[in-house]
Amino acid sequence: MQDGLFITFEGIDGSGKSTQARLLAETLRAEGHNVIHTREPGGSPGAEEIRALVLEGDPDRWSAETELLLFTAARRDHLERLIEPALAEGKTVICDRFADSTRIYQGSRSGNKRAQVDALHDLMIGREPDLTFIIDMDPNTGHARAKGRGGTEERFEDFGAELQAKMREGFLDLALEFADRCVVVDGARSIDEVAKDVAHIARTRMS
Ligand code: ADP
Numbered sequence: 001m002q003d004g005l006f007i008t009f010e011g012i013d014g015s016g017k018s019t020q021a022r023l024l025a026e027t028l029r030a031e032g033h034n035v036i037h038t039r040e041p042g043g044s045p046g047a048e049e050i051r052a053l054v055l056e057g058d059p060d061r062w063s064a065e066t067e068l069l070l071f072t073a074a075r076r077d078h079l080e081r082l083i084e085p086a087l088a089e090g091k092t093v094i095c096d097r098f099a100d101s102t103r104i105y106q107g108s109r110s111g112n113k114r115a116q117v118d119a120l121h122d123l124m125i126g127r128e129p130d131l132t133f134i135i136d137m138d139p140n141t142g143h144a145r146a147k148g149r150g151g152t153e154e155r156f157e158d159f160g161a162e163l164q165a166k167m168r169e170g171f172l173d174l175a176l177e178f179a180d181r182c183v184v185v186d187g188a189r190s191i192d193e194v195a196k197d198v199a200h201i202a203r204t205r206m207s
């Protein structure tokens, strides 16, 4: 089995990404892999501070451009301080959201900003995962799940189910655009069923 793989989980809020990222990390660790489990926005101390800035407070707190810069700044710090050193040491990195989230959320939420997102990504990040799970989920179910979780990080969840539907389509389009690394997994099943699929796909990719 090959280690040193960069695996990401993507999908709309409440699709089960965090649950599945955690379970895959546990499964691979139990099988003897050296795994770093992390998340975005955040994952390093500086990026976690930026996380609070972008996810809490009024939905109009930042302009679309400032928000894109904040997510990218958080990612750059996370990449420099955690992801790249871990991959260089041959560890497998499992990350809950990465640049695909920026392509979808900042790239399409207020007009088409994909060109700006891509330019900034090329300039400041320039790294793609080896394998991306897109957990697909009906937006109403996803929204209800995300809302049921509670907490203060609701700046984005407050945008509602209509936005989630648009984002779902965006993620499915992205899976076609990056077909070499993206796998769409049906998230509307039990946690265990989804986890089984995910682990099988990850093992196949690592072997
Ligand atoms: P995300 O990270 O995509 O927002 P989470 O993994 O945090 O989603 O899951 C959102 C909520 O839904 C949590 O309360 C979690 O326990 C629950 N959940 C996750 N996956 C499933 C599933 N397959 N079936 C039912 N509930 C789920």
Ligand code: TYD
Pocket (backbone or CB within 6 Å): 012, 013, 014, 017, 018, 040, 041, 055, 071, 096, 097, 098, 099, 101, 102, 103, 105, 106, 146, 156, 157
């Ligand atoms: P996350 O904590 O993964 O929320 P959830 O578990 O509800 O899916 O992410 C919080 C929010 O941040 C989510 O609504 C998506 C948004 N986000 C962006 O808009 N751009 C990004 O680059 C990232 C990483 C997240």
